[in-house]
Structure formats: structure tokens, C-alpha cells
Amino acid sequence: MDVSFLGGPRPQRGVAVVAPFDFALDRELWRWVPDDVSLHLTRTPFVPVEVSLDLARLVSEHETLGEAVRALIAIAPQVVAYACTSGSFVGGIAGERAMCEAMTRAGALPSVTTSGALLQALDELRVRRVALVTPYTVSVTRALRRYVAEAGVRVTGCAFMGLTRHIWQVPYRDVVGMARRAVRDGGAEALFISCTNLPTYDVIPQLEAELRIPVLSANQVTMWAALRVLGTRAVGPYQALLDESARAWPVLPEEQQEGWT
Numbered sequence: 001m002d003v004s005f006l007g008g009p010r011p012q013r014g015v016a017v018v019a020p021f022d023f024a025l026d027r028e029l030w031r032w033v034p035d036d037v038s039l040h041l042t043r044t045p046f047v048p049v050e051v052s053l054d055l056a057r058l059v060s061e062h063e064t065l066g067e068a069v070r071a072l073i074a075i076a077p078q079v080v081a082y083a084c085t086s087g088s089f090v091g092g093i094a095g096e097r098a099m100c101e102a103m104t105r106a107g108a109l110p111s112v113t114t115s116g117a118l119l120q121a122l123d124e125l126r127v128r129r130v131a132l133v134t135p136y137t138v139s140v141t142r143a144l145r146r147y148v149a150e151a152g153v154r155v156t157g158c159a160f161m162g163l164t165r166h167i168w169q170v171p172y173r174d175v176v177g178m179a180r181r182a183v184r185d186g187g188a189e190a191l192f193i194s195c196t197n198l199p200t201y202d203v204i205p206q207l208e209a210e211l212r213i214p215v216l217s218a219n220q221v222t223m224w225a226a227l228r229v230l231g232t233r234a235v236g237p238y239q240a241l242l243d244e245s246a247r248a249w250p251v252l253p254e255e256q257q258e259g260w261t
Contacts, residue, residue, distance in 0.1 A: 010036065014077035015226045016107070017041045018068040020059040020084050022051075023197055024168035025219065029083065031201050032223035032234040032242075040075055042068050050164035053090060053139055060087035060099060066106035073107045080104075080111045081226040083196045085218045086140055088113035089147035096147075110229045114196055114218050117225035119151050121216050121241055122190065131157040131188035133178040135167045135195050144194055156187040167197040175200065179207050179215070193217040205238035205246065214240035214247070 013036060017029065021043045029039055044064050049055040058064075060082075069080055080103050082088055088096050096116050103111035122130060130153055134141045141160040148155055159181040161170070175198065179191055190213050193200050200217035207215045224234045224241055236242035 012036060012038045013230055013232075014038050014040050014075060015223075015230070016069065016072040016075075016077035016080040016109075017226075018065060018072075018080065018082045018103070019043050019196065020055075020087065021046045022165075023083065025197060025199060028199060028201050028219055029223060032220060032236055033227070034232060034235055037227065037230065037232060040072055040077055042071050044068060051086070051136065051140070051167065052164065053086075053143060056084075056086035056090040056140065056143075059084060060090060060095075062099070062102040065099060065103050069103050069106040069111075073109070077107075078109060079226050079229040080107055080109055081117075081222050082111070082113040083219065083222050085114045085118075085194045085196055086136065086143070088115035089144055092147060093119075093150050112222070112225040112229065114222045115147060117221040118148075118192060118216065118218075119153075120225055121221045122151070122153055122192075125190060125214050125241065127153065127190040127214070129154045129156050129187055129189045131155070131179075131182040131191045132159075133175065133182050133191065133193045134158070134160040135163045135170060135198050136160055137162050137164060148192075157182045157185045167195055168199065170198055172199065172203045175203050176207065179211065183211055183213070188213060190214040190216060196222065201236075204236070208238070208240055208246065216241055 017039055044059045047058050096113055099113055100111040145155050159178040196218045204215045227234045234242050238246045240246045
């Protein structure tokens with residue numbers, strides 16, 4: 001009889017995740033993670049502010065990030081990820097880099113952010129023209145457009161919902177509708193769905209098959225970048241960023257396309 005399991009659980013590598021206080025999609029993050037990696041999440045302190053540029057600045061203050069990272073280092077993670085798109089693009093490229101430096105100083109380990117991971121993913125796929133989908137207000141969406149443009153990537157189209165709360169409750173059909181509007185004008189080499197509180201895991205392969213371009217999402221690129229630091233691939237079958245075989249862009253059967261309407 002094989003009783004090797006009695007020696008204890010298999011070794012795990014840890015990814016520390018700092019998320020805003022209102023983050024509701026822990027389970028979605030785990031779906032991208034292989035079995036030999038554990039996520040260790042903490043949240044920034046509550047502030048009575050709706051989703052806005054003000055909130056993005058509050059949840060990305062260096063002191064707040066440092067305290068969150070220090071709360072996680074006792075369990076010896078190998079990388080820290082800041083899982084918030086607006087909080088990591090609100091200060092532009094220089095602000096995002098400063099956030100990574102602040103987290104690294106606090107924990108003496110490599111750091112990534114959602115917005116920094118987005119730029120890494122666009123570079124990985126050699127994308128210079130991107131369409132954007134956001135659940136944000138117009139002011140927050142404009143800040144994302146400026147961040148992407150600062151990186152030298154052209155925004156070909158954009159769709160946003162104007163939400164300030166309960167973003168995690170947005171159904172997939174609304175995400176699909178925004179995606180179609182964002183790419184309507186054509187020319188996009190990829191689509192980015194912003195906000196780590198917007199559910200996207202299941203919708204990515206279907207959108208890629210329909211739109212025939214890579215579809216990136218905030219949580220996807222965050223986990224991809226963090227796991228890449230560990231030398232590990234994120235789990236995402238039929239997602240172009242994670243699965244090169246998915247870049248053949250098979251067309252959805254007509255009846256399946258109708259199911260998304």
C-alpha cells in the first residue's frame with residue numbers, strides 16, 4: 001500500500017495578493033492557479049468611497065500597500081500581486097512602477113500590479129492597438145485610456161458602464177455586449193476587459209472565438225504575470241495569452257453565438 005501521503009501535503013509556493021476592500025472575486029483568481037501554488041489574500045482597509053479616481057488613489061497609497069504586504073510575508077510568499085486595475089493605473093506608468101517598488105521594499109520580494117501586467121501582456125502578444133471594456137465612470141475610463149496611450153498603445157475603441165458599486169454582480173451577457181461595442185470600429189489587435197471585480201474567466205474563450213483577437217482581462221493578466229515570476233504557467237484553456245493553441249480563433253457555431261445575446 002502506498003502511504004507516502006502520510007508525510008504531509010505537497011510543497012506549495014505562495015503568491016501574496018493585495019486587493020481593495022471591496023474585491024469579491026477570490027474564487028475567480030484561484031481558477032487561474034495551478035495546484036502547486038497557493039494564493040494568500042489580504043485587503044486594504046475600508047473607506048466609505050464609491051468606485052472613482054479618489055478611491056483608486058486611496059487604495060493604492062504606498063503606506064497602505066506596505067502594511068498589506070507586511071501582513072503577508074510571515075507565510076513566505078515568493079511574489080506579491082496588487083490586484084486592482086484602477087489603483088495601479090491612476091498614477092500613470094511612473095506611479096505603477098513606484099507602487100511595485102514600495103511593495104518590494106515592504107516584503108523583499110518581486111511585485112506586480114494589474115496595470116503593469118496588462119502592459120507586459122500586450123508586449124508579449126506584440127499588440128499595439130487595443131480596444132477597452134470597463135465598468136467604470138467616464139473619468140476612470142479616461143484615466144485608463146491615458147495609461148495605455150502613455151505606453152505607446154493606441155486605443156481603437158472603448159465601451160464603459162458607468163458603475164460605482166457592485167461591479168462583481170455584472171452578468172457575462174453585459175460583458176459580451178460591451179466587448180462587441182468596443183471592437184465595432186475595427187482595427188483592434190486585442191481587447192482588454194478592465195477591473196479585477198468584473199467576472200471574466202468563462203467569457204474569454206467565447207469572445208476570442210467570436211472576435212478572433214486575444215481577449216485579456218484584469219484578473220487573467222494579474223495571475224499570468226505573478227505566476228510567470230515563479231516560472232509557472234497560469235491555467236486558462238482556450239485563452240490566447242495562456243494557451244498558444246487558442247490563437248487559431250475557431251469560429252463559434254451559430255447556435256452558440258446566439259446563446260450570448
